[in-house]
Amino acid sequence: EVQLVESGGGLVQPGGSLRLSCAASGFNFGTYWMHWVRQAPGKGLVWVARINSVGSTTAYADSVKGRFTISRDNAKDTLYLQMNSLRAEDTAVYYCARDGITMMDWGQGSLVTVSS
Amino acid sequence: DIVMTQSPDSLAVSLGERATINCKSSQSVLHNSKNNNYLAWYQQKPGQPPKLLIYWASTRESGVPDRFSGSGSGTDFTLTISSLQAEDVAVYYCQQYYNTPPTFGQGTKLEIK
Numbered sequence: 001e002v003q004l005v006e007s008g009g010g011l012v013q014p015g016g017s018l019r020l021s022c023a024a025s026g027f028n029f030g031t032y033w034m035h036w037v038r039q040a041p042g043k044g045l046v047w048v049a050r051i052n053s054v055g056s057t058t059a060y061a062d063s064v065k066g067r068f069t070i071s072r073d074n075a076k077d078t079l080y081l082q083m084n085s086l087r088a089e090d091t092a093v094y095y096c097a098r099d100g101i102t103m104m105d106w107g108q109g110s111l112v113t114v115s116s
Numbered sequence: 117d118i119v120m121t122q123s124p125d126s127l128a129v130s131l132g133e134r135a136t137i138n139c140k141s142s143q144s145v146l147h148n149s150k151n152n153n154y155l156a157w158y159q160q161k162p163g164q165p166p167k168l169l170i171y172w173a174s175t176r177e178s179g180v181p182d183r184f185s186g187s188g189s190g191t192d193f194t195l196t197i198s199s200l201q202a203e204d205v206a207v208y209y210c211q212q213y214y215n216t217p218p219t220f221g222q223g224t225k226l227e228i229k
Contacts, residue, residue: 035218045158045166045209045220059216095165101172102156102213106165 002026002105004096009110016086020110022079022096030054030074033099036081038092039109048094049081064090086114118142118212122221128229135197137224139210144190147214154214157186157195160223161206169208170195202228 008020022034036048049070050059058070069082079096091114097103119142129135145154153173158166168177170186173193183198197204205228210221 044223045160045211047218047220050216061217102154102168102211102218103166104168104177106167109165 002098004098004105004107006094006096006107006110009094009112011113011115012086013116014087014114016114017082017084018086018112020081020083020094020096020112022081022107024077024079024096024098027098029072029077034070034072034079035097035099035103036070036079037095037097037103037106038090039095040089040092043092046092050099051079083112086112088114090114117217118145118214118219120210120212120219120221122208122210122224124224125222126225126227128227129197129200130229131202132199133229135200135204135226137195137208137210137226139188139193139195139221141191141193141212145212145214146190153189153193154212155186155188155193156211156213157184158209158211158220159204159206160209166209197226200226200228 003025005023012018033052035050038048051070055072067085071080093109093111095109096107098105121140123138155173157170159169160166169180174186185196187194207223207225209223
């Protein structure tokens with residue numbers, strides 16, 4: 001069974017940093033592209049970033065480009081999202097998702113709150 | 117970026133009745149050489165992550181009940197629930213994966229009348 005478990009969320013002040021992790025199990029992690037998608041409270045889904053299976057190619061939403069970095073450690077079956085220069089508008093539940101044809105499997109999410 | 121627009125924003129349907137949700141993309145998501153529409157539908161229940169229902173516009177994900185069906189091509193798509201069950205109360209999103217960034221519709225909230 002595919003499992004994706006996010007961690008690392010919490011309360012952070014504007015301008016601060018946070019690193020999210022997504023621990024994967026139940027599939028061959030190193031052969032799948034992965035995504036981060038976020039959802040602000042009461043709002044819709046917004047794609048954040050994507051990384052290929054070996055970590056050599058990444059893509060970002062314009063709203064996070066230059067501030068967020070997606071990475072992975074295939075030896076640890078873990079996906080990361082380093083978030084710097086956080087803003088109030090980054091407040092959201094962050095989901096990691098496994099790519100197949102599209103985003104096939106999702107974690108339960110990790111809440112990030114940016115507030116002073 | 118491809119803009120995805122869903123209609124209606126909310127919908128109330130009686131149990132056992134048909135529910136229909138529409139999705140329109142700002143440009144075609146049909147890959148002509150592969151003859152595939154790069155369009156997916158997700159269901160999100162309160163407090164839960166999204167769940168993939170349909171991909172390639174009309175292919176049901178494994179385990180999804182056959183009362184869910186997808187149709188359409190190019191820029192206009194429809195998600196149909198043939199006979200609404202209580203457990204189908206959720207927000208439904210369409211999403212294009214034709215190009216980067218992948219983009220979602222704003223969501224349609226489905227409730228019981």
